[in-house]
Amino acid sequence: MFCSRGFLSENSFQRAAPRPEGLSDNDMDLKEWFANRKKKQEQAEVKQPLTTEEYCALWTQCFQCRELLYTKDLRENLHVCPKCLYHFRVGAEQRVEQLTDPGSFEEIDANLRSSDPLGFVDSEPYPKRLRDAERKSGLVEALLSGTATMEENPVALGIMDFGHFGGSMGSVVGEKVARLIEHAEEKRLPLILFSSSGGARMQEGILSLMQLAKTSSALKSFHDAGLLYISVLTEPTYGGVTASFAMLGDIIIAEPGARVGFAGRRVIEQTIRQKLPADFQTAEYLLSHGQVDMVVERTKLRETLVQLIEFHTKQNKPKSGSSQQTEPVIPGRAG
Amino acid sequence: MVDQKITPLEFEKPLALLAQQIELLEKQIGEGAHPELENDLDRLNQQYDQLKRSLYSNLRGIDHLALARHPQRPYTRDYLGRWDSAWIEMHGDRKGVDDPAMVTGLLRMGDHKVVVCGTQKGRTIHEKKNCNFGMPQPEGYRKALRLFQHAEKFQLPIINLIDTPGAYPGLAAEEHNQAEAIAVNLRELSGLTVPVISVITGEGGSGGALAIGVANRILMLEHSVYSVISPEGCASILWRSADKVAEACTAMKMTAREIKQLGVADEVVTEPLGGAHHDADFAAEKLREALVRHLNELTKMSPKELRKDRQNKFRRLGAFVES
Numbered sequence: 001m002f003c004s005r006g007f008l009s010e011n012s013f014q015r016a017a018p019r020p021e022g023l024s025d026n027d028m029d030l031k032e033w034f035a036n037r038k039k040k041q042e043q044a045e046v047k048q049p050l051t052t053e054e055y056c057a058l059w060t061q062c063f064q065c066r067e068l069l070y071t072k073d074l075r076e077n078l079h080v081c082p083k084c085l086y087h088f089r090v091g092a093e094q095r096v097e098q099l100t101d102p103g104s105f106e107e108i109d110a111n112l113r114s115s116d117p118l119g120f121v122d123s124e125p126y127p128k129r130l131r132d133a134e135r136k137s138g139l140v141e142a143l144l145s146g147t148a149t150m151e152e153n154p155v156a157l158g159i160m161d162f163g164h165f166g167g168s169m170g171s172v173v174g175e176k177v178a179r180l181i182e183h184a185e186e187k188r189l190p191l192i193l194f195s196s197s198g199g200a201r202m203q204e205g206i207l208s209l210m211q212l213a214k215t216s217s218a219l220k221s222f223h224d225a226g227l228l229y230i231s232v233l234t235e236p237t238y239g240g241v242t243a244s245f246a247m248l249g250d251i252i253i254a255e256p257g258a259r260v261g262f263a264g265r266r267v268i269e270q271t272i273r274q275k276l277p278a279d280f281q282t283a284e285y286l287l288s289h290g291q292v293d294m295v296v297e298r299t300k301l302r303e304t305l306v307q308l309i310e311f312h313t314k315q316n317k318p319k320s321g322s323s324q325q326t327e328p329v330i331p332g333r334a335g
Numbered sequence: 336m337v338d339q340k341i342t343p344l345e346f347e348k349p350l351a352l353l354a355q356q357i358e359l360l361e362k363q364i365g366e367g368a369h370p371e372l373e374n375d376l377d378r379l380n381q382q383y384d385q386l387k388r389s390l391y392s393n394l395r396g397i398d399h400l401a402l403a404r405h406p407q408r409p410y411t412r413d414y415l416g417r418w419d420s421a422w423i424e425m426h427g428d429r430k431g432v433d434d435p436a437m438v439t440g441l442l443r444m445g446d447h448k449v450v451v452c453g454t455q456k457g458r459t460i461h462e463k464k465n466c467n468f469g470m471p472q473p474e475g476y477r478k479a480l481r482l483f484q485h486a487e488k489f490q491l492p493i494i495n496l497i498d499t500p501g502a503y504p505g506l507a508a509e510e511h512n513q514a515e516a517i518a519v520n521l522r523e524l525s526g527l528t529v530p531v532i533s534v535i536t537g538e539g540g541s542g543g544a545l546a547i548g549v550a551n552r553i554l555m556l557e558h559s560v561y562s563v564i565s566p567e568g569c570a571s572i573l574w575r576s577a578d579k580v581a582e583a584c585t586a587m588k589m590t591a592r593e594i595k596q597l598g599v600a601d602e603v604v605t606e607p608l609g610g611a612h613h614d615a616d617f618a619a620e621k622l623r624e625a626l627v628r629h630l631n632e633l634t635k636m637s638p639k640e641l642r643k644d645r646q647n648k649f650r651r652l653g654a655f656v657e658s
Contacts, residue, residue: 117597117654118588122573171653178650200541200563202573205587206599209563210652212542213549216518217525217646224526240563242514243502243542248522262514262542263504267568271504281509291512 078298087255092144092161099302100148107146109179112172118205126203137164143173145180151306156184162196170201174211181218190228190309195246199239212244219248228312233260252292254283344401353383396584402558403537407612411438411453411496417619419443434475436466439482445627450486452479453496470503473516476546492530495547502543517546524549528638535559551645552629555591557606562589
């Protein structure tokens with residue numbers, strides 16, 4: 001047992017059954033006494049020992065430093081371990097919450113669904129796998145896209161969710177990315193794409209591969225229109241997503257510890273028949289090999305993105321008399 | 336009759352066996368020992384032709400894969416040499432590396448002057464090693480990109496020949512950003528204003544193939560394959576078994592005809608019966624005819640139309656439901 005029961009009940013439950021104020025036991029009539037007793041019984045029921053699942057939900061163990069973290073605190077720290085800065089995977093909806101001005105996110109293209117163009121069956125048919133993925137993740141696709149504001153800067157935002165089908169890119173993800181890019185180009189919005197993907201979705205065969213070309217092609221027009229695209233690489237980003245829009249950002253940011261690459265570690269080890277360095281394909285490794293502009297902690301991501309957007313989209317303020325010029329600081333490595 | 340120098344594939348073994356018997360019989364007749372065997376010989380020859388035709392018209396995905404990977408299949412250099420013996424090879428990415436797995440050059444084809452890029456597998460052990468078995472490094476893709484830019488500057492059509500298991504998965508390749516090299520090619524190819532034709536001549540292995548495959552027209556040789564992942568990779572991930580390669584080949588729909596049905600390939604180019612390696616000259620000529628026909632069509636389009644045509648082609652690809 002790693003916490004006192006008192007601590008839990010103080011935090012979670014006492015407020016639910018407050019003692020009526022201004023009354024002592026002597027002032028009560030019989031009716032009130034019964035009412036009070038009922039309330040006390042209710043309170044007693046609440047004090048049942050917590051089930052294992054409830055404990056697990058309240059506490060999270062850090063994968064890296066093994067520290068037990070109070071889940072609520074972890075959530076408030078944007079799912080970053082306060083002790084070792086391990087970045088937990090977060091879902092697309094959580095990211096929207098972490099990044100955008102409250103209530104500003106408007107989803108687009110939520111009505112696209114995968115079909116089964118090949119009639120693909122391995123150990124299970126593809127449509128069944130799709131339903132299972134939807135049930136497990138609560139999402140219909142591996143990408144959430146829309147528009148939002150960040151510190152009042154309008155942006156087009158696409159966020160991949162590894163929790164749905166391993167974040168794999170099939171026709172729907174490709175189409176949603178392409179439409180988001182086109183929308184951003186039409187409205188002249190800065191574009192931010194968060195990648196997290198195992199690669200192209202095998203169950204849609206060659207059509208999945210074609211999504212690499214489709215998204216990159218859409219980015220060509222966007223690029224030529226002189227608009228800003230920031231790519232954020234998050235744990236993990238591999239294969240077809242890396243080899244298309246993820247690596248085409250004007251600015252590429254990676255989250256600490258995120259593993260990003262084209263081929264997977266195991267495939268490379270089997271090919272070259274030698275062990276790879278422990279930090280191979282991590283964000284920090286990518287930074288030292290010139291593949292990303294910066295590695296930014298999640299807790300500083302929002303302000304960094306806003307800073308970069310404002311640097312590229314806002315006109316310089318006319319110089320006032322003061323000699324103090326506020327130059328935006330672009331961190332080589334924030335944090 | 337079967338060319339005895341050609342190594343038979345597993346599924347071709349019955350055919351090879353029959354060919355051996357015919358040869359034996361011919362020898363005996365030649366020696367004049369058993370003139371009555373003439374009839375048997377005719378029968379066997381008929382049987383042989385029948386078997387051959389039925390064998391190659393009912394190929395499974397994995398058989399096409401085996402043909403596409405046949406060690407004697409014509410490679411990029413075999414085609415280029417046959418099309419224009421005076422083609423000019425260009426080397427290097429101008430940044431420090433010349434990747435032999437990516438062959439680039441200038442070539443005349445009919446009335447057209449074109450820039451060619453193609454992956455090269457290598458025939459001998461030494462060549463194979465040198466060419467990394469047809470798997471380009473990032474520098475190979477950057478070399479191709481340099482040639483694409485050259486073509487754009489001089490408004491020359493581009494022909495890409497694809498026969499690769501995929502981009503090389505190695506330590507240096509990752510350090511030199513294989514993914515970025517591919518992604519940039521996808522983006523830049525889509526923006527070119529010259530005709531681009533890509534041909535899958537053998538294996539079209541995933542992103543490594545697509546990196547020179549964003550084209551106005553995609554042609555596939557009859558027995559070539561094109562897939563999002565190698566069938567071996569697919570089998571080991573989805574079936575968790577290396578024995579399920581045949582199933583993976585079928586499920587992924589990777590043969591030329593299937594890829595055309597899915598709207599990705601525009602034309603399937605006929606190969607000699609039994610595969611391009613049975614008659615490389617014939618295969619090269621058939622492909623040349625198809626290429627010239629497409630070049631004639633594409634060169635009529637304006638630069639703007641060509642770019643739009645290519646972008647639209649890929650914009651349309653994908654299958655989904657919109658509710």
